[in-house]
Amino acid sequence: MHTDTAARHRTTLGEFLKARRALLRPEQAGLPGHGLRRVPGLRREEVALLAGVSTDYYLRLEQGRERNPSQQIVDALARALRLDDEALAHLRRLARPVARRRPAGTGRVGPQLLRLMNGWSGTPALVVSGALDVLALNPLAAALYSAFAQPRNLVRMTFLDPAADAFHRDRSRAARAAVAALREAAGRDRDDPRIIELVGELSLKSRAFAELWARHEVRGKTGEAKLFHHPQVGDLDLHYEAFAVRSAPGQQLVVYQAEPGSPSADALALLAGLAAEAAPAADAGTVTEPAEPADACTVTAGAAGRPAWNAVRGTLP
Structure with missing residues (x-):
């Protein structure tokens, strides 16, 4: 895969995790919501705790430095972020290596x-x-x-x-x-x-x-x-x-x-x-x-x- 394309795909995964983390309030994840919070939604360390991974590993995922999370980790992240079935399927696709795309169709309607x-x-x-x-x-x-x-x-x-x-x-x-x-x-x-x-x-x-x-x-x-x-x-x-x-x-x-x-x-x-x-x-x-x-x-x-x-x-x- 071309280097620029690979980097873009890793960034897409990280952007998805960061965006969905920001949408989830602590109380929705069963965490205390009191105290000063400088970021919307969950902190990185809170997602890592809920998913059972290290904070450093989760940070590498968001930054695009970790390319190949296992399906078990992907599913754990989905549970931590309270993703529905469609969002989970989307996350799994983002985490997979990108196969060579098939030629686009012509737009012909039969x-x-x-x-x-x-x-x-x-x-x-x-x-x-x-x-x-x-x-x-x-x-x-x-x-x-x-x-x-x-x-x-x-x-x-x-x-x-x-x-x-x-x-x-x-x-x-x-x-x-x-x-x-x-x-x-x-x-x-x-x-x-x-x-x-x-x-x-x-x-x-x-x-x-x-x-x-x-x-x-x-x-x-x-x-x-x-x-x-x-x-x-x-x-x-x-x-x-x-x-x-x-x-x-x-x-x-x-x-x-x-x-x-x-x-x-x-x-x-x-x-x-x-x-x-x-x-x-x-x-x-x-x-x-x-x-x-x-x-x-x-x-x-x-x-x-x-x-x-x-x-x-x-x-x-």
Whole structure:
């Protein structure tokens, strides 16, 4: 492994330990919390005590001077830091030697998956990459995100698009979830150039992103409730589930649904009707995606100020 890359990986492990140590209050770890404390969260010696390792060894881990902690030590550190299952899995990945990364995929969404999404006229569905780039949307998902000028990346949309303030009824929660999902993806492939580029851009352009990224919180994009406000149909309380696309490693299919019989289900049905009316006859019912690659796409204005989507037959360059 190149020396600079190895050093960066060791630093990532140390940064994760330091950040999670700062998030844990002494009383949460069963330690007395009184007295003057010069650091937020736990001291290094307290983590070392809880994990059953020497303070010097733990210091070397945080400083990146110790490269290969055993699985037993990693698990002991996870218990000391009260990590949940996803954070433990992330820590284990950071502690492993980094294998030679496989060539990145092309971002191609398979035609069979596109046809499947096309059949869900009442269900918003989209395909995202590990960096949460939007690779494809079905018509209802395009209508759901129509308030955004460039719906090309879910994290950029949350932090850099002014429409996010009105769209996310709990933007703080949405922001934390987006960063935690990106952090989980970064742990799976620490040399992914797209993730490195995206994190660099967002760290420069968004102080809120930089602060959340520094917390090293980890949560994969699996499923949870989302609270949206759509400019045409109002409030939408939706639940999403994310499924790994086994035929295209790194891609995820994200599907939204509303509780049957709820006001959100009625609003989603109304949005589906509006999307069908607005779609050009030639493109009706066709899965769409931004016309350019996920890192440089543009969306042109359509009727009534809504984005106009270009039909695709299945690939990103």
